[in-house]
Amino acid sequence: MTITTPNLGKLFTSCTCRPVTTEDIKILSEGDWISEKECPWSWKFKNFCQDMAVGVWEGKEFFVPINLLMVCTVVETNPIEKFLKSDSKFKVGSCVEWRKFPKTIYKIIKPVVGGHVTIELAENFNIKPKPPHRKRVALWKIKLLEHTSGTDLGFKKGDRVRDTFMPLKPRSGMITDTPEKWAIVHWDGVEHSANGQQWSYEYLEKIENWTVADENAEIKPVLPPDAPIAVVLFAGGGGVEAGMVEAGIRPLVAVEFDPKKPKLSSAIADTHERNFGEYGCKVIRQTVQEVARIGFLGFPLNPDHLHASPMCSNFSPAKAGGAVETTEDMEMASAVASAIRYLKPKFFTLENVKRYSSSQSFKIIVQALDEEGYTWRCEIITLLDCQARERFIVRATKGWLPPLPDPVQLLGWHEVIADLIPSMKHSELVPGQKKALDKFLASNKPTPLLIDRVGGRGGYKAKPAHLRCSTIVRSHFTDGKGANRNKFADIWLPDGTIKSLSIEAAARLQGFPNWYKFPPDTATAGSIIGYSVPPKFAAQLFKSLQQAPPIEVQIHSCQERIIQHNWHIQNLEAESKQTKTIKEAIKSNKGAIASLVQRVDQLLEELIIYRQFLALGCDQYQARVEVLKLLNYGN
Template sequence: MKAIDLFAGAGGLSTGAAMAGAQVLWAANHWPTAVQWHTANHPGTVHACQDLHQADFRDAPAHDLLLASPACQGHSRARGKEQPHHDAQRATAWAVVTCAEVHRPQAVIVENVREFADWTLYPAWCAAMNALGYALAPMVLDAADHGVAQNRLRLIVVATRSKHPVELKLPRREHRTAASCIDFSTGRWSAINKPGRSLNTLARIAAGRRAHGDRFLAPYYGSGSGESGRSLGRPIGTLTTKARWALIDGEQMRMVSAAEGAKLMGFPNGYRFPANEATAWHLIGNAVPPPMAADVIDALRTAV
């Protein structure tokens, strides 16, 4: 199976495709940093750094499978009501339609936040894909059900050139614990009760200690991370583009590192990310968990 990857980012979908035995021929993203690191991890793939609104998809190679993760920021609740939900970001989904019209691959897999289906133009987007001969099978999946140590709910739309929507027989894998991805011997630890620590942070840590004991995960910011602590014996909550989870060990704490975040996202050992923590988290938080992608592509291969 030959694939291309639009809005490829750090390469979660590409990595999942490779895990499922597909060959990713071409990958594109508008952000040079994302293209740089996708190239570092997928050197055999041809890369394009461009605004996909303006792409000439005749330049992309013929393929059996189109993978795409259009911008989610215009749809996600995590962005907050006070932030603009730009039409320009939402409109990235139309690039999928354009590319599918040019190449008519046998299958298309689109990943986004669940709120993508609430977009006012989502019915029109689906109708456009239908007009190209695709039957759509939307489903909401939790990455934790696919062996990823993270509860991450995402909408997956599987489009196939078939009369009826495809029915995928997806495995339900054993949940991995957050602890399996955490290294307590590394990192920059600090005292929990140091001067200047936010009272809200201290309150969340105190609540977590009552519920989970001395070692647990605590949301460091209220926005986008919830208010309660989380046991290390279960998957971590959804990772975002910023380090938002703190690791508590007795009277000391540190932020979960980007290296740990990559493991919590399901990237394989040795997958390369930038040394800068903020940049690495931006790539990780926008990524698709590779094992979830691999399960979907494996099931699709069996079904079609």
């Protein structure tokens, strides 16, 4: 017999639960029964969202922090075999790891009795707090260790690795030694002793294709485990993701696949993985439409950011015969709208060419934003200081929408890449370039010139040093068949020297950070550069979105949440049967209200007008009431 309770979950009359382990997280699958510590209700596991497990019952979702997550090992006398551990492998003398102190090694000194075992400290690595020397613990709290050296497992000194112990909060570092049992790892952004940190080989994964940067290269940003997370649609090579990382945001999922250019798309996705894999970013090699049809399976719900850059070729001014919107364009927009409705991000952003603003595709996305209650703004923005590149930008959120970053201060192309010119390869001008050079010198003083090598009917453009370069597009780097162009632009210097513009320089003009690693072939690297949202602009955009709201807006938000908690309390108190769970929920809501009231008081103290009321002789309560009245929020 079981008791089914609407809105809360399922209450089994006979159910055994235990705290989840790392091994359990790996084997948890949809439909397994889970619960929460000190909670009588159970739900069917759906997926993980950041550091929460999502359980489902009667169509409603319940979020359980992983540190409170319980797995059901026996349900109405039916054992769940995959969550039951065998006692036979835990023998006296075996080395084990205690889950509570994962950086220590214990030995079993007494045989298993009643699902518990006595362990004694074997090795201590001077961690704090100091673990107990001897302890009797449950079997599910320990893990059997094998004496295997790192070399046997394929690890060596200098390897770049990522930590898989908590897959939802990834970090990376470098191995400095490979003894038995544990690797010695120096984690990025973490202060260690000279000996580094011991970490089990079981929880390490090598980062392949790692290239050590030269001493002059920028250091790749290190993100904290609690960094905001993002989902990117139509990701390309990761221009947006590079900007996100610079802004302190962790790209967690990126969707990249172009069925019209599968080989190129695969090469671009490979480059994306090499640059952002260490941040835990997973590249989904499917179209956004395909991902939408399966309900964005495995995507994190409520991410901090959702960004989309739908393909713009049909809206581009460069398209021969003019822009013609297709059914495929509207299908992509519908997939983006589905992502907004399903994922419910805190912020949504979109980038495209200017003509996209008047398309039916954009109207489909706007409809989803309006239906979901988002406040949105759209603008035409100059993205870069050194390149003539304007784009249509959309920003949306359900709360306060921060202002845009300050307008860029325009720079000449030469100022941005002057330090790279000496190392570029020598070149020679083609006849069309010579004609453009002669035309410029006929009416101007000699100055460094950036001359396109891909002229066409419009002729070859020559840009003097003080002007911004032309918009960088993919066609600069590939011919009509998609093959590499060995040279795509040249630089003429007043002393007669001619240099061939390098991929590195083109990437910098497009706003890529120096730490981004491009593939060796020009077609793929150039496609990444030409397709990408400039990372420099993306960093400024996402930094601006992380601005704290004005104090008045924060107070308004707190007041609204207080009202919501009060309504919840009234509904709970109206229940005829006041169960323990309901009483705890009422207590929790009252605690939340107290915290919010305290936060409002802290915010009020930052307002000048509040301090002026106090100076006029009002007590704190009177000043609080008067300020809230002036702010039109009421008391």
